[in-house]
Amino acid sequence: MKFSSSYEPNQFEPDIYAAWEAAGVFNPTVSTVPVDADGNGHDDRLESEENAFSEHVWRRAKHGASEPRNDGSELAFRKSISSDSTYSIVMPPPNANGNLHIGHGLTVALEDSLTRYYRLKGKSTWYIPGADHAGFETWVVYERALEASGHTRFEYDRNELYARVWDFVAQQRGNMEVQLRALGASCAWNDLTFTLDENVVDRVYTTFEKMWNDGLIYRGKKLVNYCPKHQTAFADIEVEHQDEPGTLWDIAYDDIIVSTTRPETLFGDVAVAVNPNDNRYQDRIGKKVHLPLTDREIEIIADEHADPEYGTGAVKITPAHDFDDFEVGERHHLPQIQVISEEGRMINVPDKYYGLTTAECRKQVLKDLKEQGLLKGEKKITHSVAHCYKCGTVIEPMLKEQWFIDVKTLAKTAIEHLNNNEIKFYPESKQKVLINYLENLKDWNISRQIPWGIAIPMFKKIDDEATDEPEWIFDKRTNLKEIEKSGVKYIRDEDTFDTWFSSSHWPIVCTDWSDENPTPYYPLNVMETGVDLIFAWVSRMIMMGLYVTGEVPFKEVYFHGLVLDEHGKKMSKSKGNVINPMELVVKYGSDAFRLGILRGRSAGMNQAFSENSVISGRNLANKLWNISRLVQSMVDEDGEADASFHFASPSENREVESSRVPESTGRRPDSTTRFLPGAQQSASERSLSIYTTDNMGEDWICREINDCLDQVENDMKTYRFAEAVEVLYTTIWDKYADWFLESQKLYKNVPLLKTTLESLLIAIHPFAPFVTEAIWQNLSWTKGFIITAKWPERLEYDPISAENFENIRIIVSEIRSTLQSLPGANNSKKYGLMYDNDALVEDNSLLIKTLAKVPTINPLNGSPRGLRIALASHELYLDVPEKVIKDYKDALTEKILSVGRELDALNLRMSNPNYVERAPEHLVKETRNQIKEKESLISRLKNQLTLT
């Protein structure tokens, strides 16, 4: 016996993954094969193939494209296949030097389930892994390490820093790839794309050049979100707003009082704005006031920006340090006076304040204003303050020259395609959200003052440095600091791209799309990612995909929400409620984790997660293991004798009337041989194509498995992972194990046992890849890998026989329930069952006897006696003594009342003439039948009540 009594994931998972990887089954070239097409025998496949976790990504990233991703035949295949036969999906690249967190665990569970499902369905399936250089994230970590060692970034130039971070990341590279393997991700490792790979950089430069030529890129001196700590600018979406208490000060500018939360910026004031409709200030518009603490005068202007309701209705205008004021300044052609440096210190201010930090300066300004009697009031307020999302430093709006993308046409095109429903969203509502976002999108600042990233390929004419509008040229030679073109020298812009600019090309670069060589794997079938990335990433991939390829980059988007802790709270280090997916994988197995995290999860929702769900997944894996163990043992027994004589043992049969032996096993005389659909050509390939069905639940389980497959297929089409897992769970556990296998202990239909087990194993493989493969490799008759098996065909069955078994289930359940509710100690509840005029019960007496655990089952000879089972269409009696029936009276009364309540509801429905008239006929008919049934049941139960 190869099977131990419980499934131990750790014994199998690493070897199985290594065997898959060694066999190359993750490549898109591999499609499904008939289960026994591989003649090599299967066990040796799992033997110690060298498990070489690839250093591929790093080698390739460092050495550039010199190392081809795949050999020629693989690449030729990829170009030749029709796009109808492909299924492509990319992994949102985890940080190359980080560890996977619970969100990655969910992502992999979702994406890999899809991948495996479509692989089983026969698609050329390509799940492309990635690794992210994580520009800013990694930079922050590196800079912290640098500071800890007593150095600063300013000791090195950009190229040195880039090289140092590269080495730092190489050393610090975490276990990300190992962890993805542990989760079972069946991704094509040879195609792993690193965000700094040469082909990525090249594609990004090509796009940038095209945009530059199309006039979509411009260099603008605008206010940007600037973190004085990290000394870099951010895009709007990288800034976190928080409501905080603050103070609103009233300051007298002559006789006009302005209100401000930032008095230190008054040195940058260039005007005071009032609302054009504000009666209080009509006569002052165009006049001048004296700017306190200086010898300047500034004009009073009229602008809608000033809200008459807020403060005094007069607002100071500081274009260089406030986003709204910047716009006001543009409208009125006002100068921009920068008074805060990039280091966060005061500049262009009277000597007294020069060099102070903003906080020091504020204190001093307030003190001086107070002394001069110009501080007219202060009020505590709550206002939202922008922070650096990484270090929490307050964001300083800073006037900087940066590269911007004019997003108008990009957004417009994207909106058109979205309105055209070219991308299907899960959840649906996100489509609107995205369109709404794109409609209000502002120009995108793509410059970052961080060395770790893709260098911006723009060079400035050296001798133009002094002019206001220097000449910029595009050039890809960013490895050089200086270049020469036509005798003119140019110097490189030191900035790097916003990572989202390169990430927006992800579907394009991962699939190796190019103008000359479009690929059948683009657009992707689906983009699966976190809902938090809808704006930062998804919106930009759509814009960029359309700009570069003219097509949307993916046909569907599935958003997952946050994984919350078991109480529905966000996980955070400070709360100490962070769940590490790897701990759960080690403790319960990868399958358990995957099943657990998919349970109760639906698109776009932030949902709770707890270890319990993983335990439940572990139990299912173990159940599958033991089911297979039982089936294998039945198959083994079968090998020793002719299957057609596997009736229950003679001694057992003798307990029933001897003349009824054949019927009592539930074997139908007319049992028929059934073929799988399409069996003609595959019968020789699939050893299990032929089976017969009998009663004993055999037709029934075929029906249930077919229904289950229908539902799983439907659920996968609509990304309802939790439902797919649920229906598999129920079918395998509650139906296959609890009813079908129990009944098969009486009569073993070995071909059917094999076929049904295979179907269920394959169907749940996408969600529990390891245990199903472990079983597959241990079953005596299966061949090859389950990962490349073929999705199950529907099973043929006799519907009447299936329905008969359904009736038997109802009968057995009712007997069990009645027995449980009988008074008295349990070991005394062994009562025989009697039936009257009931062919179904008679024909399946052994089955019912076994499943209901009654000692005997006999026809009722003579008048009814004992305790009637509460079934309308079957006359069954438990042979219990008078006394027990008397004690059971209360329960019986309650039963009658409860059926009576149901009957009342039905009668009420029928008494409504509109119902009879307007409801569909079949419903009305059904109601009538139910009334009849319940009435007869009540009268029989009542009869029994009076008898006792």
Next chain:
RNA sequence: GGGGAUUUAGCUCAGUUGGCUAGAGCGUACGAUUCACAUUCGUAAGGUCACAGGUUCAAGCCCUGUAAUCCCCACCA
């Protein structure tokens, strides 16, 4: 201010185009036990589907309103 969600059993969640007595897992209670599995088996309790109206023969589902909770965007001198 704009947008998007959520509210169903003690907990976490399903419930698709309205249709029969609203489901699951976990938890709880009671019972079982050599023969695949205690990571097991059986049985049961547990619901005013947030609230108020409306449409309909019929509403957890559709419509209107209210309340609570959450997320995103913008703004806050």
